[in-house]
Amino acid sequence: MFSRAYKTAVTVPPLVWVAVFLLVPYLLMFGYSFWSVSPAQTIVHTWNLENYKELLQKPVYWQTLLRSMWIAARVMLFSLLLGYPLAYFLSFYAGKRKDLLYQMVIIPLWVSYLVRAYAWKTILGADGVLNTSLQYAHLINHPLDFLLYSPFAVVLTLTHIYTPFAFLPIYAALEHIPRNLVEASHDLGATPAQTFWKVIFPLSIPGVLAGATFAFVLSLGDFLAPLLLGGPSGIMISNIVVSLFGAAYNWPLGAAISLGMLVLVVSLLFFSERLEKKWSFS
Amino acid sequence: MELLVSGPANASRSRWLLAHAATVFAFLYFPIAVLILYSFNGQGVGGFPPHNLTLDWYRMLFGDGAIWDSVFNSLQVAFAAMAISLMFGVPAALALDRAQFTGKAVFRRLVLLPLILPGIITGLSLAMLFKLTNVKTSLLTIILGHGTALISVATTEVFAGLQKLDRAQEEASLDLGANYWQTFWRVTMPNLKLSIIGAALLIFTLSMDEIAVSFFLIGRDNTLPLEIWGRLRRGITPEINAVSTIIFVFSLVTIVVWYRLRVRAEGSAEVGTELIDSTAYVAN
Numbered sequence: 001m002f003s004r005a006y007k008t009a010v011t012v013p014p015l016v017w018v019a020v021f022l023l024v025p026y027l028l029m030f031g032y033s034f035w036s037v038s039p040a041q042t043i044v045h046t047w048n049l050e051n052y053k054e055l056l057q058k059p060v061y062w063q064t065l066l067r068s069m070w071i072a073a074r075v076m077l078f079s080l081l082l083g084y085p086l087a088y089f090l091s092f093y094a095g096k097r098k099d100l101l102y103q104m105v106i107i108p109l110w111v112s113y114l115v116r117a118y119a120w121k122t123i124l125g126a127d128g129v130l131n132t133s134l135q136y137a138h139l140i141n142h143p144l145d146f147l148l149y150s151p152f153a154v155v156l157t158l159t160h161i162y163t164p165f166a167f168l169p170i171y172a173a174l175e176h177i178p179r180n181l182v183e184a185s186h187d188l189g190a191t192p193a194q195t196f197w198k199v200i201f202p203l204s205i206p207g208v209l210a211g212a213t214f215a216f217v218l219s220l221g222d223f224l225a226p227l228l229l230g231g232p233s234g235i236m237i238s239n240i241v242v243s244l245f246g247a248a249y250n251w252p253l254g255a256a257i258s259l260g261m262l263v264l265v266v267s268l269l270f271f272s273e274r275l276e277k278k279w280s281f282s
Numbered sequence: 283m284e285l286l287v288s289g290p291a292n293a294s295r296s297r298w299l300l301a302h303a304a305t306v307f308a309f310l311y312f313p314i315a316v317l318i319l320y321s322f323n324g325q326g327v328g329g330f331p332p333h334n335l336t337l338d339w340y341r342m343l344f345g346d347g348a349i350w351d352s353v354f355n356s357l358q359v360a361f362a363a364m365a366i367s368l369m370f371g372v373p374a375a376l377a378l379d380r381a382q383f384t385g386k387a388v389f390r391r392l393v394l395l396p397l398i399l400p401g402i403i404t405g406l407s408l409a410m411l412f413k414l415t416n417v418k419t420s421l422l423t424i425i426l427g428h429g430t431a432l433i434s435v436a437t438t439e440v441f442a443g444l445q446k447l448d449r450a451q452e453e454a455s456l457d458l459g460a461n462y463w464q465t466f467w468r469v470t471m472p473n474l475k476l477s478i479i480g481a482a483l484l485i486f487t488l489s490m491d492e493i494a495v496s497f498f499l500i501g502r503d504n505t506l507p508l509e510i511w512g513r514l515r516r517g518i519t520p521e522i523n524a525v526s527t528i529i530f531v532f533s534l535v536t537i538v539v540w541y542r543l544r545v546r547a548e549g550s551a552e553v554g555t556e557l558i559d560s561t562a563y564v565a566n
Contacts, residue, residue, distance in 0.1 A: 001453055006462045007381035014374035014433070015389060021430040022392055025407035032410055086306045089299040101303075103541065108310045110533040112491045114507050115526040118514060119313035122320065122327040122523075129316055133330035160309065192295065214398075221400020224493060228514065238402050245406060245498060255410070258403045265399055 026262075032255035041249050051256035061240070061257065068236040071154055072220040078159040079166035079215040080208065087167050087207075088200075091174035102171070109164050117225050120157045124148040124229070149231025157229055158219040165218065166211035173207025174200070205279040213272040217265050237261065314530065321523035339520040349525060352509035359425050359505055360489040366429025367485050368478065371436025376470075378437070379444045394438065396431035401494025404431050409498040420501035427495045432488060436481045443477030476547055483540055487533065 034047045055061045090101050108116070123129045124147040131143040147153060177200060185195040223238035230236070237257065244254035320327050324334025343349060371393075377383075378390055396404045408427050412419060451473070455465040471478075493507045500508055510522055 001449075001456065002380050003462060007377070007383075010373040010376040011381045011383055014370040014377060014393070015383075017370045017430070018374070018389065018393055018433065021408070021411070021426060022395070022404075025404075025411040028410045028414065029403075029407040082306050082309070085299055085302045089296075089303045093296050093299055103537070104307065105310070107534065107537060108314065110487060110537055111314055111530050112507065112526065114491065114493055114510060115317065115522075115529070116313055118510070118518070118522060118526070119317040121514075122518060123313060123316055125328060127328035129320070129328065129330055132328060136330050160313065163306065163310065217398055218400075221402065223400075223402055224511075238400055241402050241406065242497070245409070251406075251410065251413075254406060258406055261400060262403055269398065 029255045029258060032252050033259050035252045037250050037252060043251065051253045054253065055256055055260070061237075064235060064240055065237050065260075067151070068220055068238075071151055071158070071234075071236065072216045074155045075158040075162055075219040076166075076212050076215040078155070079163045080170075080212055082159070082163045083167035083211060084170055084204075084208065087171035087174055091171060105164050105167055105171075108160075113161060114224060116161060117157050117228050120153065120160065121148065121229055124153050124156075148229060149234065151230065151234045153229040153231075154225050154234045154236070157225045158222060161225075162215040162219055165214040169210035169214070170204060170207040173204045173210075177203045202279070206276040209272050209276045209279065213268060217268055221261060221265070317523050318527045318530070321520055321527045323520060327518050327520050327523060339524040343521050343524045343528075346521065348504075349506075349509060349521070352504045352506045355421055355503050356490050356506040359421055359428060360486045362425040363428035363432055363489045364482050364485045366425065367432040367436045368482060370429075371433040371481070372440050372474075372478065374433060374437045375440035375444060378441055394434045397434040397438075401431070401492070402498070405495040405498030408495070412499070418501060419499050421503050421505075423499040423501065424496050424505065427499045428489045428492055431492075431495055432485045435484050435488065436478075439477045439481035439484065440474055443474045447473050476544060480540070480544070483536060487536075490529075 032043075033051055034049070036044045036046070036048060036050055038044050086105070090098055090105075094101050121128070125131070126143040126145060126148070128148070130147060131140070134140045135143070181199055181203075182195060185199045186192075190198065220236075221238050222236060223242050226234045226236040226239055227242075230239075238261075241254045241257050241261075244250045244257070319332055321339055322335045322337070323329070323332040324336040324338065325332070374389075374393055378386070383389075405427065408423070408430070409419070411417075412423050417423060447470070452465055452469050455469045456462070460468065491507060492505075493511060496505050496508055504512065506525075510525070513519065513522060
């Protein structure tokens, strides 16, 4: 029913814009990753594989990537452990308060991410809220110094930030489960535990996968929480890209790392999507 | 659902779930509560219990020119980014819904990629584009960055709206002699009003808070998050708590207004769920 002109009018402008401001930059980054920097800090436009060689040879990059993945895996696990039972409670037990509670999970998402990371810093610091209140209660004599500037602080903060992201798709999946399936399971004599593990949980797996992917991928690329709360032992892969962009002025190496992250993220999305398809019963 | 909550085993189970839910909510709101409480604390951001409650930090904040400049910059960026994202994101949703063209699948994935890709990748790649074309970084480059990255938000929200739209209305309009332009403004757009307002609010909020892309594209003028970021690196001050509290109150008012608006129109308000569902489009 839509004319050719209509289709052209809605297709061409976004296509051109996205090509210029997304496709070209990503391709440019690909190109940069094969260039290098001269000692005088100018970009040398000769094609070589030096950046990739350096990434494979220097252990610091692998170690940081593995640490980032380990941090992201913990954030994913804790977000699911917090998010799943919450989503289950809201969907099956909250009754009339469901909508209000749902909004209450969403509201923290509207509070600046930077500000929430900052709030944790004021809580975990040596004279932060947690240490001073523990001292006030005479539970400890000296401030606990492992709280801030550690991977622990990064995992805690990112879990706080990404729990709502893990919650949302799980809640959506639970809400889509036809309630008569649950009733049928009861009527046929299944215990509540059996109903949960054999009916509800399997049907919610696509939501769990989506939530897990969100928490993992978003925390993997984070650079703010590690810089603000991580200390030297909490540095993540994005921090390396940021420092290569700034002080070190090695954009080509930064491009190579970014490209590696891009490939990693896109393949994770690809696999999680395949898994979600496998587990969806519709 | 009475079946599920009856019986002693279920009662203990729901008690356990209730306790877990209460714990998660406490965890989610504890830092926000601390943030607000300590914005009134005379002794600064640390120390327990808080005492010498004061409005000094707010007074200091209102006299702080640099913060207000950055707020003004951020507002400019957010409004301009909103305009760009909607200008290209709405047609992109229409194109994905009703046009067939080569490379459509690639286009869809590309548009949505900035949603899930670490912001630093989008930021760095745009910095390379501007470097190569000799464009000096400024608020304008940040606007282009936000505007482009957030097309994804406009496209997902509007695409979801289009799925609910009754095509027959548009068909009737065309049959009755309205041209495409008239049909678009008088039938399609009014039906998409809520999706567009929702998208605009999300884009605005995300842009006001954006830091990863901005970090690579910043010129001389700071946006609010980068101004806060700069101060945090020099040391923490309750002024940050004060400005955050004000922003929180503003966001809260926005959400409540939006919620009312959408509930009145549709009976439910799942803000942003389209975004969550959209990861599917990125991957497959």
